Every structure is written in C-alpha cells, then in structure tokens.
Amino acid sequence: MTILETPKVQRDVDMVWQNCLKIIRDSISEQSYKTWFEPIIPGKLEGKKLTIQVPSQFFYEWLEENYVHLLRKALDFSIGRDGTLEYTIIVDSGNQKKNEPPIAINMPQHSSPVGRVDNNPMNDQVRNPFEMKDLNSLNLDSYLNPNYTFDNFVEGDCNRLARAAGFAVASKPGVTSFNPLMIYGGVGLGKTHLVQAIGNFMKNKAANKFVLYVSSEKFTSQFINAIRNNSLQDFMNFYMQVDILIIDDVQFLSGKEKTQETFFHIFNHLHQSGKQIVMTSDRPPRELEGVEDRLLSRFKWGLTADLQTPDFETRIAIIQKKAQAEGISIAYEVIEYLAHSIDTNVRELEGVMISLLAQASLTRREIDVELAKNTLRHLVKDSEKEVTIDTIIEAVTEHFKVRIPDLKGKSRLREIVLPRQIAMYLAKELTNLSLKSIGYHFGGRDHSTVIHAIQTVNDLMDTDKDISSAVNKLLKIFRK
C-alpha cells in the first residue's frame, strides 16, 4: 500500500497561510472573512515570499485597497517583517483554471524598522524572523474581548485617573509620558476591562497596529514552552514586534526570575522603540514582592493609577448601565437597594444582577426589592461566607425577640433601640458597607445616627457584661 503524503513544501506554505488567517480572522467580521479570505488558496513559499491565489483581478484590487495593512500584520506574524506577498489570479479559461503570472503587491513598510535601536543587545535576535515550526507553541489566542470598551466602563471618583490615563494612552500610544501605564486594584474592580478597552480602542483606530493583550500567566507558559521547544528567540522576536503590549496581572511574575529577565529585555526594547506598554497588577509596584528591582523601577517610569472600590453613586450608575445593556428597566428603589447592599466589587454586583434577572424570569416575577432581597439571601447561603445586612438583622431580631419592622422603624423604646444599635454595630464590624448604606437599611437613618450607635455599643461592651456577651455571641455566628 502506498501512503500519499503532502510534500513538505506544500505543508510549509499551508502552515504559513494558516498562521496569517489566525491574525486575519480575529481582526474582521465573519462575513468579510468568508467573502475575502476563505476563497484564497495558498500557492507557494519561496524563502520569505508567499504567493497566494485569488479568484479575480477585482478580488486582488479589493484586497489591496481594503486589507493591505491587515495582510502586512499577518505576514509580519507568520513570516517576519521582511516577508513579502505576491498574488496570482486564477483565470477561468473554459473548464480549466490556469494561473496568471504573479502580481507583487506594494505592501506598506513599517515606519519603525526592526533593529533600529542599536544599543539593544537583543537586536541580533530581532533581525531573525520567526521560524514557522515554533509559531504553534506560542499558542496565540490572546485576543481582546470586544465588549470591554471605554463606552461601557462607568466613570466615577474610584477610577477617574486610571480611566483618563487609559484613554490618553489609547489615543496617543507611546507618545504620552504614561509609558508604561500601570493600573492596579483589588479583585473585580475593572482592571482587565479598562486595559482591554485601551486595546480595542487602538485596534479600531489603527488596524495596522499590532495590539497584543496577554495575561502574565500565559506569557509565563509561552516562555516555558519556548525554552522547552528551543524557540526562545522566536518568542522574543514576536513580542518585540508588538506596537502595544498589554500584560495583565504582573503580580503573577513574582518569583519567576527567568520569565522576569526575558520580560525585562522585551520591555526595554519596546520602550526604547516608543511602543506602548500597559500593565495591571493587584497591588501597587512597591508591594510587588519577588519582582526584581530593575523591573520594578521601570514599572514606575510612567504612570501608576489605582482602581478603588466604587462609591455608592458609581455603583448606581454601573447597575443602570448593565440593566440598559440587558435591555431591561429596573425600578430605582431596587437599584438603590442593590447599590446599598453590595459594595465589595463590580464583579459581585454583576453576579447579583445576573442572578436577579434569572430569578425574575424563572419565577415570572416582577423585579422588586423583595425579589432582590431573596436573591441576595440565596447567594449568601450558597457561598456561606459572606454576611449581608439582612442576615445580620435576622440574627439580631431572633436573639432579642423583636420584629424586623420595629428594628427598622421609629420606636425609641430601649428594648428596640438597643438591638437596633447592636445590629448597626455588627453591620460595621462584619460588612464593608459605608455608614450611609448602613443607615439606609435601618429606615433611612443618617450616618451620624450610625456613628452614635457604634459608639454606644463600644461603650456598653466595656461596661455591661450581658451586652458584651450577646454581641460576642452574635459576632461568633458570622465569624465561624
């Protein structure tokens, strides 16, 4: 039996073209991709020259007019900067198709030729183009989520500087003094959203720019693969061709000396070539332990901006925006209830909203405050770790044998006032809620009433053994 094998030359040209298509597919709509790129047949590869076959003269002209930058980018990626492209037109003469002589298209050259920065020790490597065999090991599926835009990133005091800096960088990458731009902040506060918005903005503005978003985790695993496959040089070359490098969660590089060293060289090369670098971290650079000093000092060259937990007004705006995006209208009192109840981070806020919408559609109920309360209670039960103001109120009313409406009402009787004050004290101890939000949950009292309640309970804890043990018992329920 004879096994027919595809000749190696054909495999090489196919692989190069497949790598081009990877870039192209991610940059245009599916419809355009189907119309203009699926009909192309990879022809041959001679050195750095790729020849592709297109169905008509018109087709070729259209590609050149509309997609020349994209093709350039794809070629950079799959062959290297000195890669060239030629077309042949398949002419239909009778039943037989035959190739016309090739047309070499005039691909735009990069304004900043690779290897321009001569004092960089890595330049020798930069001049070497990619080798096809190693492309797959880079596993380049690190593209941007188009839903993360500046338009749907709600601005507030908590993120104003970071957002403005991000927008400045996206508008003039590499030009502002914000290079690198380092965005830091706690879990779920919008770091990834913001830096991807920078990437999306740039991609839409200048399709020929090579925007790369990568998580530090992915960068590390690509680096390890590159070492394993003996293709470190290709890995470096690839990253040094990027116009804007967005690297998420750099705290992950901590303790990884070799990865840091490689990133250091890439960083230097890009920075010296006027390319933009954007990074995120879950903490400020000064707290990044296990990261080399020379790298840390570079992180501080540009601008460091933080994302804070959103304040009440921003939480309201975020909920409204998300509801709008889902095409639903939610009564303001529900929005207010949610904004007063969840103040940990935006992801959590979104999670509660999704559950609320699911509950409403499953049970065919109106979205009202009652449903919002139930949803929150269920979520807390599920996670069994978070404490909400409603679970605190329930525990306190049960302990003191009083009714919830009384606790939230106007009564000034001592047997009501004391449990109310203890509930406020517990809310301050056990949740991140602001004094204003705590007051809201107790019949709309203002923050000075809450301060007074907390002080009173603090004093009683020192002087009254019964109250001290009741409060400690309640605290224990939630802290177990």
Ligand SMILES: Nc1ncnc2c1ncn2[C@@H]1O[C@H](COP(=O)(O)OP(=O)(O)OP(=O)(O)O)[C@@H](O)[C@H]1O
């Ligand atoms: N200001 C904002 N406006 C609108 N949506 C926001 C805002 N901030 C965060 N979000 C949304 O909250 C969710 C979590 O944000 P994101 O994933 O960017 O957080 P992160 O800081 O990168 O979190 P982590 O540290 O866990 O990776 C996303 O769905 C994002 O769209």
